[in-house]
Amino acid sequence: MQTSYLRPTYVEIDQEAIYQNVHQEKERLPKDTALFAVVKADAYGHGLLPVARVCRKAGATGFCVATLDEALVLRDAQIVEPILVLGITSVQEAAIAASQNISLTVADEQWLVTATELLDQTPGLPPLAVHLAVDSGMGRIGFTEPDALLATAEFLQSHQAEFDFEGIFTHFATADQVDETYFKQQVAKFKAMVAILPERPHYVHVANSATSLWHTDLVSNLIRFGVAIYGLNPSGTALSEPYPLKPALSLYSELVYVKQIHAGDGVSYGATHIAKQDEWIGTLPIGYADGWLRRMSGMSVLINGQRCQIVGRVCMDQMMVLLPKELPVGTKVTLIGKDGDDEITMQEVADYAHTIHYEIACGLKNRIPRHYLPCRA
Numbered sequence: 001m002q003t004s005y006l007r008p009t010y011v012e013i014d015q016e017a018i019y020q021n022v023h024q025e026k027e028r029l030p031k032d033t034a035l036f037a038v039v040k041a042d043a044y045g046h047g048l049l050p051v052a053r054v055c056r057k058a059g060a061t062g063f064c065v066a067t068l069d070e071a072l073v074l075r076d077a078q079i080v081e082p083i084l085v086l087g088i089t090s091v092q093e094a095a096i097a098a099s100q101n102i103s104l105t106v107a108d109e110q111w112l113v114t115a116t117e118l119l120d121q122t123p124g125l126p127p128l129a130v131h132l133a134v135d136s137g138m139g140r141i142g143f144t145e146p147d148a149l150l151a152t153a154e155f156l157q158s159h160q161a162e163f164d165f166e167g168i169f170t171h172f173a174t175a176d177q178v179d180e181t182y183f184k185q186q187v188a189k190f191k192a193m194v195a196i197l198p199e200r201p202h203y204v205h206v207a208n209s210a211t212s213l214w215h216t217d218l219v220s221n222l223i224r225f226g227v228a229i230y231g232l233n234p235s236g237t238a239l240s241e242p243y244p245l246k247p248a249l250s251l252y253s254e255l256v257y258v259k260q261i262h263a264g265d266g267v268s269y270g271a272t273h274i275a276k277q278d279e280w281i282g283t284l285p286i287g288y289a290d291g292w293l294r295r296m297s298g299m300s301v302l303i304n305g306q307r308c309q310i311v312g313r314v315c316m317d318q319m320m321v322l323l324p325k326e327l328p329v330g331t332k333v334t335l336i337g338k339d340g341d342d343e344i345t346m347q348e349v350a351d352y353a354h355t356i357h358y359e360i361a362c363g364l365k366n367r368i369p370r371h372y373l374p375c376r377a
């Protein structure tokens with residue numbers, strides 16, 4: 001949800017790219033496998049509602065979010081498909097989730113015991129759909145002991161007025177790596193946990209993007225398709241894509257001020273850049289308060305198809321670049337995306353910042369306006 005409209009710095013989202021990334025994956029999947037689009041964190045910075053609508057058009061059958069609030073935004077926008085909250089929700093919110101037909105992740109029996117009391121206080125609610133999380137090695141949330149899982153499944157079976165046991169799932173820690181040793185241990189652990197259930201729920205699911213791209217032979221009838229929607233390779237550069245993913249996000253700005261400086265003149269806080277001779281310096285209206293990290297100093301942007309270095313420290317709302325010559329105010333600048341024959345990818349930005357593209361994408365703040373290119377499909 002953007003909070004700014006009137007600035008020359010903007011994110012452009014190619015909705016057609018999102019459509020293609022989802023559609024191609026859907027085509028590869030067995031017909032009876034559901035694809036839930038993971039649109040948490042404002043769709044990884046791409047904008048929750050526009051992305052959800054394109055994904056639906058491309059064949060997504062449901063959605064995953066991180067929090068109940070994110071799920072409610074989808075419901076308020078008349079998104080009627082199944083929605084699963086992947087994180088732990090406060091048990092106090094169980095009735096809200098049930099009333100809006102939002103599925104919750106549950107990772108211990110006590111949560112259900114408390115929820116039963118709360119749900120019984122509100123007559124007329126539909127059963128709350130729950131997915132039991134199994135921790136097969138991610139070490140984050142979920143059942144690790146078969147006995148506790150079995151007891152919880154039995155609790156659900158005996159409380160069908162309150163709950164609909166809709167799914168069981170796990171999450172892999174290393175699905176994006178070349179070495180499959182740990183991945184295979186997790187698969188074995190999850191299979192053993194599922195095997196002790198007296199009855200399988202409607203959905204059994206294990207796959208994030210990396211798993212669905214590179215491990216297609218798993219017992220599961222739903223994938224949680226996340227970062228690949230946005231055209232980003234979940235492994236960074238470690239594994240190659242089975243089909244070309246198309247990046248959906250570009251980041252643009254423009255020169256708002258251009259000046260010549262002379263030998264000995266400094267640029268930005270700390271005057272870490274000192275001109276050795278005459279230089280043309282351009283100022284861009286973007287900074288670390290927009291999610292363009294301070295450590296991007298020294299990285300390049302594209303202007304007229306040419307790389308220009310960010311000089312001096314990145315400020316909160318502005319930064320400076322070294323120009324090859326005097327350029328007019330209003331000249332377009334590409335921070336992420338294509339310009340001429342050159343391209344700066346989200347991966348390149350992430351590498352420079354010593355992080356992963358996920359963090360760059362969802363770090364781009366709401367005060368950068370989002371512009372949406374139409375999806376003709």
Ligand SMILES: *Cc1c(COP(=O)(O)O)cnc(C)c1O
Pocket residue numbers: 038040086171207208209210224225226227228234
């Ligand atoms: C975020 C998340 C996903 C999506 O992961 P990607 O790597 O973006 O595909 C899937 N499952 C769970 C449990 C998650 O938290």
